[in-house]
Amino acid sequence: MSSKVSGSTEVRRPSFDIDRVVSELAAVRLNWREGRQRSNEPGGRELQSRDAIADILSGLRGALFPMRLGPVELRQESEDFYVGHTLDLALHSLFHQVRLELQYVARYQGSSNEDVEQQALDIVRRFSRALPEIRVLLDSDVIAAYQGDPAARSVDEVLLCYPGILALIHHRIAHCLYRLGTPLIARIAAELAHAQTGIDIHPGATIGTGFFIDHGTGVVIGETAIIGANVRIYQAVTLGAKRFPADANGTLQKGLPRHPVVEDEVVIYAGATVLGRITIGRGAVIGGNVWITQDVAAGSHVTQAGSLQHGDSTRSNQ
Known part of the structure; x- marks a missing residue:
């Protein structure tokens, strides 16, 4: 295929032998899956999506701190409506991701997956009920950072700016999910914060109230x-x-x-x-x-x- 550029000059579109690369990549994937006794049958995604979990976390951050981490146009009189709507979307998406993790574990550990749907529902319900406690823990972290750093001018500055607080928002959520039996989702949540802040907290770590990470990198x-x-x-x-x-x-x-x-x-x-x-x-x-x-x-x-x-x-x- 060619195209004209400035008059009669023709430039031929370069070829990259895409079909061959696609075929060779398919062979590499097949070899990987067969070597680890993974399924190569047609079907949907079997593992969680980092992008989906990032969206869930964004929604949860907004629901936990709506007037600080929620949408810019939010007003206090519609705060509860926003929190309810955002939680509904985030928790339904989380349910799908939890179900994927439970199905994956059942498939590759040879255990039954008959109750996966109910197990996923129970996990997400228990997680949702833990959100008020998570908010209380995060409030104690914000206060600890404000009281522990003479450069902090307000608790709002701490919440909006401090990488240690972002890491702890992710950790408090991830630790709850880890304890509820979804360690891969929890690890993805932790690593998303790690990538943004340089702070690496494994979701299994147990952290008490009023934790302050200064600077953090x-x-x-x-x-x-x-x-x-x-x-x-x-x-x-x-x-x-x-x-x-x-x-x-x-x-x-x-x-x-x-x-x-x-x-x-x-x-x-x-x-x-x-x-x-x-x-x-x-x-x-x-x-x-x-x-x-x-x-x-x-x-x-x-x-x-x-x-x-x-x-x-x-x-x-x-």
Whole structure:
């Protein structure tokens, strides 16, 4: 095929051998599916859509904070109508995504999928009933950020601007879905926030009220971490695993407690790395750039200078 450009000059449309590429990609997909005993039969989507989950989360953010994260034209007198309409759309879409996850698990674990429809309905109903509690938790996070940052001029600024709050909105939603039995949807929700904020919180992590992540970039919180109330952490903090136990076949064992327990009122400054199933005691302060692999007593102050002096990053200067 050719087209004329400026008079009689003809430019031939380039060919990219699309048919051949399509055929080869189909062969690669077939090989992948057969190698993992996946179905190659015609049919609809078998896994959740990241785009659909992103839309659900956008709706849930608006429903949780309608006059701040809802549509710009919203007025208070129509607030309840907007919340109800938005929740109806979001929860019906979530029901479809939950059903896909349950069907996928049933198909590839060889279990029955007879009750998938009812299970999905029960999960979404339980999730919807948890939304007021999620809003209360998020209010405590917003207040903690406002009170903990002298640069914050209002709670509205915190909610609209702070990446740590966006990450926590996603986490509070994702953690609820994780506990209700939809870990893939929860993980997608968490990774959408991770992509936007640089804050990586596994949806399995348990986080108490009034959690404040200041700045946030590079923060990593592992799956089995437990964080108490009124904890504050700064950018580039890692609450990670020290080692990964394997079974007799060398396969990593999943689900074992391997991340830190951080008790109430702890402060962890930028760049600190806390590894393993250890406990950071209530009210402890962990200085920047230290490496912690053993328990820290309640009320302790751990600093890099003190760590170098004692030759052990888990010693404390009290």
